Structures are given as structure tokens and as C-alpha cells.
Amino acid sequence: MPESSDTAMSVECPCCGATLRIDPELGRVIAHTAPTVPRRSSGVPLERATEILEQQAARRDAIFRRSSEDEKVKSALLDRKFAEALRTTRDQPIERPTRDFDLE
Numbered sequence: 001m002p003e004s005s006d007t008a009m010s011v012e013c014p015c016c017g018a019t020l021r022i023d024p025e026l027g028r029v030i031a032h033t034a035p036t037v038p039r040r041s042s043g044v045p046l047e048r049a050t051e052i053l054e055q056q057a058a059r060r061d062a063i064f065r066r067s068s069e070d071e072k073v074k075s076a077l078l079d080r081k082f083a084e085a086l087r088t089t090r091d092q093p094i095e096r097p098t099r100d101f102d103l104e
Contacts, residue, residue, distance in 0.1 A: 008030060009022045017035035022028070044052065 007024060011020045011022055013020060019033040020029050021031035023030045
């Protein structure tokens with residue numbers, strides 16, 4: 001099957017800036033041209049990478065410790081909330097809810 005170059009589309013990749021030629025009939029890339037502009041750096045120098053990773057690890061550990069402490073007191077907290085709700089509603093009279101069926 002002969003390729004028709006007038007139907008191929010040229011698209012620029014938003015990530016790396018490369019030019020891609022795409023055949024719409026096949027839906028596949030048929031040619032790739034490397035970007036002319038050098039790729040932007042991520043902004044983080046490689047020397048600081050270990051420092052950043054250690055900071056992130058310390059942050060994760062702190063969050064984990066806080067959540068494990070919360071889990072330890074969770075059942076006591078729920079018991080107290082239930083007791084408080086029971087105490088506040090104990091003096092209220094019990095009323096049946098009004099249903100649409102009762103109004104007819």
C-alpha cells in the first residue's frame with residue numbers, strides 16, 4: 001500500500017518538544033524528529049536529590065506515626081462520642097417520624 005504523505009499529520013509532543021508524523025488511517029506514528037530545543041531540566045540539581053529524598057522520607061514517617069497514634073485512641077474517642085450523644089438524647093422524648101403514608 002503506498003503511503004500518502006499529504007494525509008499525515010505533524011504533531012509536537014508537549015513533554016519533550018519532538019515532532020511526530022502520524023498517519024490518521026493507521027492511527028500510528030510513522031516518523032519521529034528529535035526536538036531542536038534542549039529539554040528543560042526539572043529544576044532540582046542532582047546534588048540535592050538525596051537531601052530531598054531524605055526530607056520526603058522523614059515527612060512520610062511523621063505522617064505514619066501521627067496516623068498510628070490516631071488509630072490507638074480511635075476506639076476510646078468513638079466510645080466517648082457515643083456516650084456524649086447518648087447523654088444528650090436521653091432526656092428527649094421518642095417521636096415516630098412522619099411518613100408520607102401517614103399523611104393520607
